[in-house]
Amino acid sequence: MTSAIPACDTEGVHALLERGRALATPVLRAAVGRLAAPMDTTAAYHFGWIDAEGRPTDGDSGKAVRPALALLSAEAAGAAPQTGVPGAVAVELVHNFSLLHDDLMDGDEQRRHRDTVWKVHGPAQAILVGDALFALANEVLLELGSAEAARATRRLTTATRKLIDGQAQDISFEHRERVTVEECLEMEGNKTGALLACASSIGAVLGGADDRTADALENYGYHLGLAFQAVDDLLGIWGDPEATGKQTWSDLRQRKKSLPVVAALAAGGPASERLARILAADAKSESETAGFDEEEFATRAALIEEAGGREWTSQEARRQHTTAIEALDRVDIPPAVRAQLTALADFVVVRKR
Amino acid sequence: MTSAIPACDTEGVHALLERGRALATPVLRAAVGRLAAPMDTTAAYHFGWIDAEGRPTDGDSGKAVRPALALLSAEAAGAAPQTGVPGAVAVELVHNFSLLHDDLMDGDEQRRHRDTVWKVHGPAQAILVGDALFALANEVLLELGSAEAARATRRLTTATRKLIDGQAQDISFEHRERVTVEECLEMEGNKTGALLACASSIGAVLGGADDRTADALENYGYHLGLAFQAVDDLLGIWGDPEATGKQTWSDLRQRKKSLPVVAALAAGGPASERLARILAADAKSESETAGFDEEEFATRAALIEEAGGREWTSQEARRQHTTAIEALDRVDIPPAVRAQLTALADFVVVRKR
Numbered sequence: 001m002t003s004a005i006p007a008c009d010t011e012g013v014h015a016l017l018e019r020g021r022a023l024a025t026p027v028l029r030a031a032v033g034r035l036a037a038p039m040d041t042t043a044a045y046h047f048g049w050i051d052a053e054g055r056p057t058d059g060d061s062g063k064a065v066r067p068a069l070a071l072l073s074a075e076a077a078g079a080a081p082q083t084g085v086p087g088a089v090a091v092e093l094v095h096n097f098s099l100l101h102d103d104l105m106d107g108d109e110q111r112r113h114r115d116t117v118w119k120v121h122g123p124a125q126a127i128l129v130g131d132a133l134f135a136l137a138n139e140v141l142l143e144l145g146s147a148e149a150a151r152a153t154r155r156l157t158t159a160t161r162k163l164i165d166g167q168a169q170d171i172s173f174e175h176r177e178r179v180t181v182e183e184c185l186e187m188e189g190n191k192t193g194a195l196l197a198c199a200s201s202i203g204a205v206l207g208g209a210d211d212r213t214a215d216a217l218e219n220y221g222y223h224l225g226l227a228f229q230a231v232d233d234l235l236g237i238w239g240d241p242e243a244t245g246k247q248t249w250s251d252l253r254q255r256k257k258s259l260p261v262v263a264a265l266a267a268g269g270p271a272s273e274r275l276a277r278i279l280a281a282d283a284k285s286e287s288e289t290a291g292f293d294e295e296e297f298a299t300r301a302a303l304i305e306e307a308g309g310r311e312w313t314s315q316e317a318r319r320q321h322t323t324a325i326e327a328l329d330r331v332d333i334p335p336a337v338r339a340q341l342t343a344l345a346d347f348v349v350v351r352k353r
Numbered sequence: 354m355t356s357a358i359p360a361c362d363t364e365g366v367h368a369l370l371e372r373g374r375a376l377a378t379p380v381l382r383a384a385v386g387r388l389a390a391p392m393d394t395t396a397a398y399h400f401g402w403i404d405a406e407g408r409p410t411d412g413d414s415g416k417a418v419r420p421a422l423a424l425l426s427a428e429a430a431g432a433a434p435q436t437g438v439p440g441a442v443a444v445e446l447v448h449n450f451s452l453l454h455d456d457l458m459d460g461d462e463q464r465r466h467r468d469t470v471w472k473v474h475g476p477a478q479a480i481l482v483g484d485a486l487f488a489l490a491n492e493v494l495l496e497l498g499s500a501e502a503a504r505a506t507r508r509l510t511t512a513t514r515k516l517i518d519g520q521a522q523d524i525s526f527e528h529r530e531r532v533t534v535e536e537c538l539e540m541e542g543n544k545t546g547a548l549l550a551c552a553s554s555i556g557a558v559l560g561g562a563d564d565r566t567a568d569a570l571e572n573y574g575y576h577l578g579l580a581f582q583a584v585d586d587l588l589g590i591w592g593d594p595e596a597t598g599k600q601t602w603s604d605l606r607q608r609k610k611s612l613p614v615v616a617a618l619a620a621g622g623p624a625s626e627r628l629a630r631i632l633a634a635d636a637k638s639e640s641e642t643a644g645f646d647e648e649e650f651a652t653r654a655a656l657i658e659e660a661g662g663r664e665w666t667s668q669e670a671r672r673q674h675t676t677a678i679e680a681l682d683r684v685d686i687p688p689a690v691r692a693q694l695t696a697l698a699d700f701v702v703v704r705k706r
Contacts, residue, residue, distance in 0.1 A: 036518040038525070101484060105477040124458040127480060128521055131454060134484070135513045138491060142507040150503035154495040161488045165389040168481055172391070 013347040016340060020067030023081065024088040031089060031140050035132050042121045042129045046100060048112060052120050062112065065228070065348065066091045066199040072340055073217055074203030076333045084203025086140050086149070090156055091199045093137035098163050098195075100130035105171065106254065113245040134160070144206075152205045155214070159198035166191025173257040177283050184262045185226065192232070193225030200224065200341075216331040220341065223324035228348045230317035233258040234310065235353070237301050243353040249297035255282065259316065264309030271306035278303070321349045366700040369693060373420030376434065377441040384442060384493050388485050395474045395482045399453060401465060405473045415465065418581070418701065419444045419552040425693055426570055427556030429686045437556025439493050439502070443509055444552045446490035451516050451548075453483035458524065459607065466598040487513070497559075505558045508567070512551035519544025526610040530636050537615040538579065545585070546578030553577065553694075569684040573694065576677035581701045583670035586611040587663065588706070590654050596706040602650035608635065612669060617662030624659035631656070674702045 032043045044050045051057050067088035074084030102108070103116040104126045110116065118126035141153045169187040173179045200221025201214040209217075235244050236251030237260055244250070251258050265276055278300060304310060324345050328338055385396045397403045404410050420441035427437030455461070456469040457479045463469065471479035494506045522540040526532045553574025554567040562570075588597050589604030590613055597603070604611050618629055631653060657663060677698050681691055 036521055039517075039521050097484075101480050105480055123476075124524055127454050127458055128517060128524070130484075131450075131487070132514065132517045132521075134487060135510055135517060138506065138510040139514060142503065142510055145507075147500065147503070150495065150500070150506070153491065153503070153506065154498075157488055157491040157495055161485065161492060164392075164481060164485045164488060168389055168392050168485075171477055171481070 009343065010347070012340065013343050016068045016072065016344060017064050019081070020069075020071050020088060021064045023071060023085050024064070024067040024092060027085055027089045027140075028092055031093065031136050032133075034136070035129070038121075038125070039129045039132050042117060042125045043096075043133065045120065046096060046117050046129065048114070052115070063351070063353070064092075065344070066095060066196065068344060069196065069199040069221065069224075069341075070203045072203070072337055072344070073200050074207045075337045076217060076331075076341070077204035077207035077209035077213060078334070079203070079207025081203075083207045086144055087152055087202030087206050088199070090137040090141045090152070091195060091202060093133045093140065094156060094160050094163070095195055097130045097133040097137070098167070100126050100133070102167055105167070108254075110246060148206050148208055152202050155201065155205060155218075156198055159194040162190040162194035166194070170256075174255055176257070177280055178265065179257040179262050181259070181262050181266050184257060184259055188229040188233075188259070189222065189226055192229040193222040196225030196228060197221035213331045216327055219327040219330075220324045220345075223320045223327065224345050224348060227317045227320035227324060227345065230259055230313050230320060231349060231351060233260055234313055234317070237304065238310070240352065245353070248294065249301060252297050252300050253292075255279075260304050260309035260313045262309075263312040263316075264304040264307035267307045267309065267312070269307060271303045272308075275300065275303040275307060317349050321345055362696065363700070365693065366696050369421045369425065369697060370417050372434070373422075373424050373441060374417045376424060376438050377417070377420040377445060380438055380442045380493075381445055384446065384489050385486075387489070388482070391474075391478070392482045392485050395470060395478045396449075396486065398473065399449060399470045399482065401467070405468070416704070416706070418697070419448060419549065421697060422549065422552040422574060422577075422694075423556045425556065425690055425697070426553050427560045428690045429570060429684075429694070430557035430560035430562035430566060431687070432556070432560025434556075436560045439497055440505055440555030440559050441552070443490040443494045443505070444548060444555060446486045446493065447509060447513050447516070448548055450483045450486040450490070451520065453479050453486070455520055458520070461607075463599060501559050501561055505555050508554065508558060508571075509551055512547040515543040515547035519547070523609075527608055529610070530633055531618065532610040532615050534612070534615050534619050537610060537612055541582040541586075541612070542575065542579060545582040546575040549578030549581060550574035566684045569680055572680035572683075573677045573698075576673045576680060577698050577701060580670045580673035580677060580698065583612055583666050583673060584702060584704060586613055587666055587670070590657065591663070593705065598706070601647065602654060605650045605653050606645075608632075613657050613662035613666045615662075616665040616669075617657040617660035620660045620662065620665070622660060624656045625661075628653065628656040628660060670702050674698055 029049070032047065033040060035043055041050070041054060045052060048057060070084040070088035070091055071081040073087070075081055099111065100117055103111060104118040104123055108116055109119050117129065137156065138153055141149045141156065166187050169183070170191060173187065197218040198221070201217040204217050205214050233251065236246070236256065236258055237249060239246065239250070241248050247253060264272055325342055328341060382402070385400065386393060388396055394403070394407060398405060401410060423437040423441035423444055424434040426440070428434055452464065453470055456464060457471040457476055461469055462472050470482065490509065491506055494502045494509065519540050522536070523544060526540065550571040551574070554570040557570050558567050586604065589599070589609065589611055590602060592599065594601050600606060617625055678695055681694060
């Protein structure tokens with residue numbers, strides 16, 4: 001395949017995602033291959049390269065939005081897309097480190113239609129392989145030995161700290177009865193925005209961009225991340241399990257204080273108040289929602305929608321999408337690359353999985 | 354206090370450890386203070402700065418061998434001890450990240466005479482705060498913004514990967530009936546040697562030392578780490594619980610394939626064979642050793658000693674100590690600093706905790 005992507009419609013976006021996957025995956029696999037046994041196998045299972053019995057699969061290894069962004073980001077700074085590859089790999093490693101640990105902390109049993117690592121290989125492997133992927137991310141960048149790589153690692157480290165802050169906030173919200181919309185947006189900015197911001201600037205940093213350009217690209221990625229997460233929150237309640245690979249009403253089962261819930265609670269009015277009473281009773285009873293039937297969740301989802309939480313979150317995704325695109329105005333980026341970054345932002349808002 | 358340490362006898366070593374603590378702790382506390390709530394509190398508990406109820410303590414925060422090494426390492430390269438401080442802090446952060454995760458993976462309930470973090474604050478906090486300390490380690494170094502800091506971070510990353518490899522090997526050994534002495538030494542070199550190697554060179558790297566000097570200091574630290582671990586393995590079986598803060602027969606309770614056990618099994622002879630039969634029966638029964646009485650462990654310890662495992666491990670500590678000191682011959686180090694590095698190595702071998 002060639003590395004130049006001409007169009008920027010839906011087909012163009014798929015070509016961008018495919019290019020990111022094609023250039024980053026071999027380097028990612030080589031990096032993961034450096035891990036000592038049995039961590040290499042556990043990691044390969046997590047990435048969907050082998051099944052639980054160790055047989056090769058052509059499994060689903062995610063949307064690969066981050067590698068696509070890292071490559072475009074290099075081009076935004078006038079460098080070749082290949083310049084962004086170590087950045088793409090490092091960001092993917094950090095992303096997957098956080099998935100391994102978050103799934104264990106949250107007790108999530110399924111990801112990408114498969115049992116999570118802690119379910120298959122045990123909690124110790126999930127912790128250890130997560131740690132190893134995090135270390136590997138820094139290694140992949142720092143072994144480049146350049147000043148640009150050190151700057152990129154510093155930005156990645158900052159993003160990782162925010163990612164961890166976001167997970168801490170997310171966990172603390174589950175024990176609280178009320179969370180404000182602002183708190184929820186801050187958490188999502190940390191948990192999703194920061195790493196997408198890093199993905200969107202890391203290629204440019206590796207390509208020698210100045211801080212102003214890198215900051216503008218980070219800003220694009222940050223708001224893209226908030227749009228991404230708003231859509232994720234919608235899919236977490238109303239998504240098609242076939243497409244998302246998660247259970248129906250996934251976020252409601254986990255009592256997540258996601259945007260639609262928080263916005264519905266903040267809206268006021270009869271549906272909002274009824275929802276508040278139901279969730280307060282849930283919190284008091286401390287009972288597991290796992291025993292609820294589908295109808296219980298359907299009722300909650302309907303109340304969230306009636307209170308306006310679904311519509312507000314859809315609008316929020318569009319607002320963040322607009323802010324992301326506007327960030328690109330503040331720097332000089334080749335028009336074709338700008339069109340592709342815009343197309344990728346469009347894709348994030350319309351996706352079904 | 355002044356930062357110059359004149360003597361290098363026992364008192365001199367305590368002054369070196371105290372200097373490391375005094376210079377590194379305020380910077381460490383400031384770094385940990387950057388963590389978002391409740392991670393800052395959990396970390397402060399782990400470091401022994403507050404108790405489980407959040408009250409300040411003047412608790413035991415470890416021997417602080419690593420900070421002392423990092424400061425000496427700067428002086429070895431002709432720099433001021435203060436130059437090594439960010440390195441000391443970064444190494445302490447990585448060390449404590451690994452303690453938080455290892456205690457959870459190993460199910461250890463006590464450390465430094467107190468309940469471990471996962472016991473007090475839950476597994477999710479242990480995972481999350483460990484991750485945060487690891488990220489913070491890189492942040493503390495990379496924000497220096499120098500080429501030396503990038504080199505130091507790269508060495509720290511390599512050491513961290515080895516640390517994780519070592520923990521993976523340690524876990525896998527618990528499920529195996531036989532482990533060779535060579536495998537055990539490799540595991541201990543990864544788990545303990547790599548980070549002490551990094552502590553012993555990181556100050557020099559920050560002080561602008563060339564790779565040859567840094568490598569020689571790493572070599573010193575690596576063998577010092579192996580001596581340190583051999584002594585730890587002895588204390589893990591025959592240590593005084595009052596001094597170590599661990600349970601009696603701590604490593605036997607956890608079925609650790611530590612050096613004395615592995616050496617005893619490799620020795621042959623009646624005691625070795627009887628020990629092998631007992632451990633094989635343990636492994637088959639899959640029963641928890643927690644139900645055993647003290648006498649059961651005393652029998653195992655006596656067999657290990659009779660088979661020569663205790664003596665071999667003592668000798669191994671002395672051999673590694675000698676190799677460590679010899680590594681210092683390969684570089685030009687100020688004689689006073691060399692004497693202090695030697696005194697610190699002596700201390701590691703004679704310590705009781």
